[in-house]
């Protein structure tokens with residue numbers, strides 16, 4: 001008879017764990033606390049606008065190879081916008097458009113050429129880019145341990161121009177934080193991934209909504225294969241002699257299986273244990289902090305011609321703005337502000353109405369085509385615990401998948417993946433748990 005595995009949580013890491021466990025012949029049950037699957041990557045029908053919206057725009061990258069493989073395993077042919085190159089557009093307040101285009105088959109060389117042709121950079125900026133060569137020195141990862149990205153950029157003598165026109169927008173897009181909150185080692189790990197092969201650094205924008213991309217294919221895959229239960233909150237593990245004997249559920253049920261995979265986020269993790277068993281097995285644990293993502297959705301009376309195909313599939317960065325990234329869709333505009341509680345001064349005193357007005361004005365200033373276009377709806381959407389604040393990569397805050405409890409494994413973007421809070425990190429962690437269980 002197949003061994004049984006209980007997966008707690010139906011976000012991306014839970015989906016990955018369940019699929020790979022099933023592929024390895026296990027009998028899998030998944031319990032998701034909320035009414036829907038997908039965790040922090042989901043879509044919903046918004047009656048106010050009549051549109052199906054994501055809970056926030058997600059971008060993937062060419063190096064998300066585990067994510068693409070997971071989609072393949074679920075027989076999902078994803079509808080994705082991507083090119084072979086790193087191609088990014090930025091806008092300044094006066095409407096000036098700046099294009100960064102790294103084209104070619106050799107990643108390092110093409111990015112170098114991209115920088116050379118990037119309009120806002122002057123000769124001094126370009127010379128300082130040569131300092132980046134230090135990053136390929138053998139002891140470089142050791143030297144930056146425990147440091148922040150802001151320190152690293154200064155250490156590499158990156159100019160204000162380079163920070164403003166490249167590194168800061170990059171930090172917001174990939175880490176949902178500004179450089180002073182980003183662990184330098186995490187930043188380095190992402191760069192290494194991005195330079196692995198020519199298409200790795202391309203940006204990938206889903207052309208379908210997030211639930212169509214992940215949850216719907218998973219539900220189809222799971223049919224008659226995986227027992228899925230939504231609206232089922234796990235309460236606490238019963239642990240005896242370094243072994244989980246059972247899992248109590250909020251509804252009073254008791255679940256027993258051979259193995260357990262927790263994929264809950266860090267802010268729900270500790271409460272799955274009694275105080276004493278948590279202290280015993282996760283000594284020195286330091287909980288990460290969350291950071292939010294604020295999206296403002298603007299629905300214009302009429303979208304100016306061809307906007308969703310302009311820039312990089314409708315994506316443009318805002319230089320020196322309150323907003324950071326803008327995505328033009330066929331029927332609406334999605335404006336992203338990363339971690340405003342950390343990046344926008346006095347954000348706590350700003351009302352939703354004030355934020356929406358500010359973003360509306362910014363769209364008109366940066367994209368003059370919208371000067372005389374009315375917005376019929378403006379919607380404020382804030383995911384308060386969108387990502388973890390990537391201040392640290394330490395094991396005290398990011399535990400390994402393998403625990404000192406023999407049949408308990410941990411997944412989730414926040415576990416020890418070496419990556420920031422990303423879909424790819426979540427997939428890697430779920431897949432790793434499946435692999436560890438198969439090796440038992």
Ligand SMILES: Cc1cc2nc3c(=O)[nH]c(=O)nc-3n(C[C@H](O)[C@H](O)[C@H](O)COP(=O)(O)OP(=O)(O)OC[C@H]3O[C@@H](n4cnc5c(N)ncnc54)[C@H](O)[C@@H]3O)c2cc1C
Nearest residue numbers: 009011012013033039040056058059234386412413422423
């Ligand atoms: C607005 C926004 C924008 C983002 N942008 C990007 C992006 O551009 N690119 C990118 O790669 N990533 C992005 N991310 C991050 C990405 O969505 C997450 O890293 C990823 O979805 C995390 O997946 P996870 O499975 O680790 O955690 P989660 O998605 O949090 O899944 C955990 C699941 O466990 C469930 N759960 C919790 N407690 C219990 C319990 N006791 N019992 C049962 N179930 C429980 C939760 O309900 C949840 O469904 C973004 C996130 C947000 C919110």
